[in-house]
Amino acid sequence: MARMKFICDSQxxxxxxxxxxxxxxxxxxxxxxxxxxxxxxxxxIPGEKSISVACMHCSDAPxxxxxxxxxxxxxxxxxxxxxxDVCIGCGYCSYACPFGAPQFPSQGxxxxxxxxxxxxxxxxxxxxxxxxxxxxKYGRNRLAEGKLPICAEMCSTKALLAGDGxxxxxxxxxxxxxxxxxxxxxxxxxxxxxKAGGKDAGAKS
Amino acid sequence: xxxLAVVLFTVLLLGACGEKPQxxxxxxxxxxxxxxxxxxxxxxxxxxxxxxxxxxxxxRARTQFGQNEFSRGQ
Numbered sequence: 001m002a003r004m005k006f007i008c009d010s011q012x013x014x015x016x017x018x019x020x021x022x023x024x025x026x027x028x029x030x031x032x033x034x035x036x037x038x039x040x041x042x043x044x045i046p047g048e049k050s051i052s053v054a055c056m057h058c059s060d061a062p063x064x065x066x067x068x069x070x071x072x073x074x075x076x077x078x079x080x081x082x083x084x085d086v087c088i089g090c091g092y093c094s095y096a097c098p099f100g101a102p103q104f105p106s107q108g109x110x111x112x113x114x115x116x117x118x119x120x121x122x123x124x125x126x127x128x129x130x131x132x133x134x135x136x137k138y139g140r141n142r143l144a145e146g147k148l149p150i151c152a153e154m155c156s157t158k159a160l161l162a163g164d165g166x167x168x169x170x171x172x173x174x175x176x177x178x179x180x181x182x183x184x185x186x187x188x189x190x191x192x193x194x195k196a197g198g199k200d201a202g203a204k205s
Numbered sequence: 206x207x208x209l210a211v212v213l214f215t216v217l218l219l220g221a222c223g224e225k226p227q228x229x230x231x232x233x234x235x236x237x238x239x240x241x242x243x244x245x246x247x248x249x250x251x252x253x254x255x256x257x258x259x260x261x262x263x264x265r266a267r268t269q270f271g272q273n274e275f276s277r278g279q
Contacts (some may be wrong), residue, residue, distance in 0.1 A: 052229070073234075073235070075235060076237065124235075126234045130238060130241075130243055140247075141238070142240055144236075144249050145241075145248045146249030147267070148267055152272065163264065163267050166267050170273075
């Protein structure tokens with residue numbers, strides 16, 4: 001069984017924001033909501049690094065643990081999705097998420113925050129695959145179309161990788177062997193590390 | 206009779222020790238992705254709707270050959 005994951009190779013990210021633009025366009029994400037964004041670490045200092053951040057679809061997702069209405073669920077592929085019909089917009093997931101993934105549109109009911117919106121790994125939601133309702137609430141369901149998330153497929157330098165975790169780890173290992181550096185993967189340990197250690201061997205969170 | 210009453214009482218008493226499921230997250234009502242979208246225009250050509258193994262292999266190949274330039278160069 002494939003276990004879907006994201007990896008962002010900070011050695012390759014050139015902060016072009018192509019992933020952000022592709023995501024917004026593909027899923028018709030509303031104004032004020034960014035399912036994915038590029039963050040620069042040590043900005044302005046020589047050796048600065050950029051990484052593309054979105055929901056990492058954690059193995060032990062804290063958002064799922066804190067949701068009071070249990071709107072989250074995990075698919076067989078390991079993708080963490082949520083049901084907008086169940087979400088009450090409380091924002092607990094936003095506080096729990098180590099990646100700042102949950103987003104809230106500003107035009108919610110009664111002027112408060114609306115239903116939570118986040119990266120779906122381009123896997124839609126609980127509505128029928130490819131339906132208009134699914135697209136309006138969650139965006140495209142590219143996984144059901146036999147494709148990978150648009151952010152990763154669009155990435156010009158292939159810094160952002162998405163897909164089966166084993167294949168991704170193999171790709172990164174190959175790169176590290178070739179270039180001799182850059183084995184640290186930001187967020188990998190936090191998202192997919194063991195419960196006990198919180199980190200994978202050789203990973204940097 | 207007394208014995209039966211004791212057994213029934215014990216069963217009732219132990220029944221209270223049962224636990225409700227405490228797993229995080231709601232129920233997964235989603236249709237699996239290998240079932241396709243039914244929209245041929247957007248679906249990857251050659252996809253076999255409902256074939257889980259074929260879907261997994263196709264996605265694995267897409268991950269490997271679409272993102273690993275080292276294997277593409279070989």
